[in-house]
Amino acid sequence: MEKAIILSGPSGVGKNTLGDFLLAKFPQLAYSVSATTRKIRTGEKEGKDYYYISVPEFENKIQNNELLEWQEVYEETYYGTLKSELDRIHQQEQFPLLVIDVFGAINVMKNIEIETLTIFIDIVSLEELEKRLTQRGTETAEKVAKRMEKAVVEVREKSAFDVVIVNNDLITAQNELATVVAQFIGAEYSDLKL
Ligand code: 5GP
Numbered sequence: 744m745e746k747a748i749i750l751s752g753p754s755g756v757g758k759n760t761l762g763d764f765l766l767a768k769f770p771q772l773a774y775s776v777s778a779t780t781r782k783i784r785t786g787e788k789e790g791k792d793y794y795y796i797s798v799p800e801f802e803n804k805i806q807n808n809e810l811l812e813w814q815e816v817y818e819e820t821y822y823g824t825l826k827s828e829l830d831r832i833h834q835q836e837q838f839p840l841l842v843i844d845v846f847g848a849i850n851v852m853k854n855i856e857i858e859t860l861t862i863f864i865d866i867v868s869l870e871e872l873e874k875r876l877t878q879r880g881t882e883t884a885e886k887v888a889k890r891m892e893k894a895v896v897e898v899r900e901k902s903a904f905d906v907v908i909v910n911n912d913l914i915t916a917q918n919e920l921a922t923v924v925a926q927f928i929g930a931e932y933s934d935l936k937l
Contacts, residue, residue, distance in 0.1 A: 745857045747829065747839045748772065748924060751848035752864030753894035755876040757910045761864060762842040764917050771928050773837040775828045778804065780821045784881060794825070812843070812850035817889060822847065838928055845897040852903065860927040862920065863904035866894065867911045 750765075752758045766772055779793045780801050789795055796804075801821045804810055813823030824841055832839040841851065848861060866872045872894055876887045901907050906923050910916045918934055925932035 745833050746927065747775075747841060747851075747855065747857060747859050748927065749841045749843065749848050749851055749859055749861045750864065751843055751845050751862065751904070752910075753845070753866055753872060753897045754890045755872050755879065755894075756864045756866050757875075757913070757916075758842055758864045760913075761910065761916060761920055762840060765840060765920060765924055768921055768932070769924060769928065769930055771838055771930055772840045772924075773832040773835060775824060775832065775839040775841045777828075777841075777843065778810070778821075778823050778825055780819070781817075811854055812847045814844055814847045814850075816844050816847075817886070824851065845900050849900060849903055860906070860923065861904045862923065863901040863907045864916070865901060865907050865909045866898065867909060869894065 748765075750758050750762050762774070766774055776790060777793055778796050778801060780796060780798050783789065783793075783795050787793070798819070798821065801813075801823065804823065804825070805813060809826055810823040811826050811829065813821060816822045822844065824843060824847070829839050841848075843851070845863070852859065852861060869891065873887065873891055876882065876890055882890065908916050908919045921932045924930075
């Protein structure tokens, strides 16, 4: 049966790290590569982290109904899940792992016809999130402030998700995550602490 896993939460909460952990733990999963109009960052790879496209190309995909969901996550910066990615992964007999923003995840819940496991990675506190975003050093102070504003709105949506996991202690969060994912896909998982 076709299924998908959606991992979401505010920017800077550690969802990419947790997503990478799941991909390493479960070969049954494959990362759903999103399309974006933002610039490629140092260390990122086209087709691995994102498909980097122009705004007109993105708008074209919206018009052609090629996206399962899309969001203008930040001003003039679009992100979206390609329907073709999900098809590609299902054809490989794997489960797609979507690591996407909160409102995108909510739109997927409305649009998708297959069974999903939706996971919200919660912040410890707003102060801690600001510290993480600043330390990451990839955004300007102005962008950090915008992401903080967005996080306040996003945490209000967490009750729409199947599971909420607080990323305070990484090992604990990884264990909680792997346990629910293993159950969803019918895989074996033994606690990392054992
Ligand atoms: P970043 O620019 O830091 O890679 O990502 C910014 C935000 O966009 C993150 O919260 C990330 O999860 C989200 N994002 C990445 N891909 C998608 C997507 O396909 N759809 C939506 N709605 N959000 C996405």
